[in-house]
Amino acid sequence: MKTTVFLGIAASACLMAGAASAGTLDDVKQAGELKCGVTTGLAGFAAPDSNGVWQGFDVDYCRAVAAAVLGDPTKVKFVPTTGQTRFTALASGEVDMLARNTTWTFSRDVDLKFTFVGINYYDGQGFMVPKKLGVSSAKELDGATVCIQTGTTTELNLADYFKANNMKYEPVPIETNAEAQQQFLAGACDVYTTDRSGLAATRATFAKPDDYVVLPEVISKEPLGPLVRQGDDQWADVVRWVSNALVEGEDLGITSANIEELSKGTNNPEINRILGTDPGFGKMLGLDEQWAKRAIAANGNYGEIFAANLGESTPIGLSRGLNALWTQGGLQYSPPFR
Amino acid sequence: MADVTTPPKDVFRLSMLIYDTRYRSLTIQAIFMILLMAGAAWLVDNTIHNLHALGKDFNYSFLWSRAGYDINQHFIEYNNDDTHGRAMLVGLMNTLFIALISCALATVFGVVAGVLRLSNNWIVRKLMSIYIEAFRNIPLLIWILVIFAVMTEAMPAPSAFRGENPTSSMWFGAVAVTNRGVYFPEPLFSRSLGNIDLGIFYVSTDLIAILIVLAASIYAYRRLGRHAEKVQNATGVRPVTWWKSALILIAPVLVLLIALGFHLGYPALKGFNFQGGIQARNSLIALWLALSIYTGAFIAEIVRAGIQAISRGQSEAAFALGLRPSRTMNLVILPQALRVIIPPMISEYLNITKNTSLAIAVGYMDLRATLGGITLNQTGRELEAMLLMMGIYLAISLIISGVMNLYNRSVKLKER
């Protein structure tokens, strides 16, 4: 008994180890590397390409932060996490930040003690079914077998939705998107449910994407965004304002193409403040004055990142929808750089 | 002079703690103990400190809050409005269930393979060696995944059973093998006696009645056997009992079943899935078969070793007395071999129980997947959930080894 408890505490203490360190910003600078928690593989969001280089929407966020903090967007160590392991990885200090299709919820923010720095993708949960099932609405799914990733908001929403609609279902709990895909394609489940962006991304990798449809129902709000440990406000500020800079960059028309030009100085004071031509903000964040310039230069502004990884010209083919800028009827909006 | 040397005065010097063999081991033990305690203290302190730094406390109240997730296989009533504590209980029962059926099947595999490995038939012997070597030397997780993949990829979907000319049909019209699991007929009672509410779960009165009647029948059967023995010892002739025993064993249960209106509920395709009947999910089957076949290979070696530990003279003596090989095995060899076999078997059973926690790989909702998986993740109570889970696994293991030790004592050589 004694030894087991001892070992248990030993194990948990190891889990907890890195957490007590002073400032994450200093740690990252000292390590010369940003440890960024991403998915185990979800095309368009975070997945290694054929050369083993991580690519995707979430990946670009990691790179933007690394560019701002370390001056080099490649100085990122990507740590693949599953729905179940991601929070432990962040809480224990195994990663410095998470950019992993993670929904901002009350309990994660308040009880699990994380700080969500913003929303980079407004999403909602949906259902995908094979076309040959002949289902056109989620209301027809009574009695279906449903693949879900465990440790997600998805499984809670699913339970609520089926209960509210007085339907039954058979949950098949699954660890990663790859396994879910395999089960779904093998027909071991009738339905795959997760964030609709995830469904679109998964469907895009199928051999015959046209044999599958995403049902029209959106059963939840899934505001996805990067998050850090609670209690390190300086680090939270860094990640938050890097995210904001990407959106503001799009808003102000700063693109990877014209950023060099603009950083020589413009007659728009806000652009000057962001790009450090008018110095001050970098110092306040604990970074140099070029931080935001490098962050935007790394993969472009929000719009460029979206278009390159998820947009209509990619196989995933998502439209901006809610994720358009506020000036174009969407919800993406950065607080002012002032 | 006298050759008696005066004993050195027994002054204690500090260096004796190291150089004097009388004290050295004590010293080492004391130092080790202090280091151990210091290590433990450091870890506890570190944990408390870090929990504090994260702004977390240590408490188990989450066990009473709403779980919110569904569990596909539950032996007790459960839905997503129940508490995390109850979800844990559901997981625990799933763990115990898979451990139990795996121990049983592994024993069958192990004993059969172990005995056959000593067979005089070359082919049988070699086949058993291949089984044992192949399964022992490939990691368990791989077997679980392989069986699971075969079940999901190679079996037909429920929809294949539909239509005018279905591509698949049920075995004997009763068992459906699909890529979601195997559906069996379930026992139903049209004149059921109902359930008893035990607070945490319900118990079927029908089941209790059947068990009581069975127990009574077995008791009567034993009495009959003992009586026959007595008559045989006294007169030398054993009375014919087979039809009486058959009657005693079967008739009462049969009568009870008819009285309860026993019938089978067949699975039938309705909507997306088969409804009715009992579903053994793929995850359960994969885990069960993999655990049993894998551990069976180890048990086979234990059984073989146990049998070979009995000297050949014993079986030669038995043959000389005219006992047939099967009776020699049952009456002479196995009872003695059991003494050698049981202690290592205990650890195999413990292994099975602990290995059930690989269930997560195929989504079987055991204790690790409920308490140590979804609950841990949704509540963020890593430390609490892990400690509780370790405590539970430890308790299960201790209970198993306790029970097996009792059994071991009962088959031990009774020295007179």
Ligand SMILES: N[C@@H](CCC(=O)N[C@@H](CS)C(=O)NCC(=O)O)C(=O)O
């Ligand atoms: N947004 C939900 C679900 C997140 C989630 O697990 N998403 C899936 C698919 S959209 C994923 O990223 N899977 C990748 C992986 O398996 O690592 C949450 O935060 O709980």
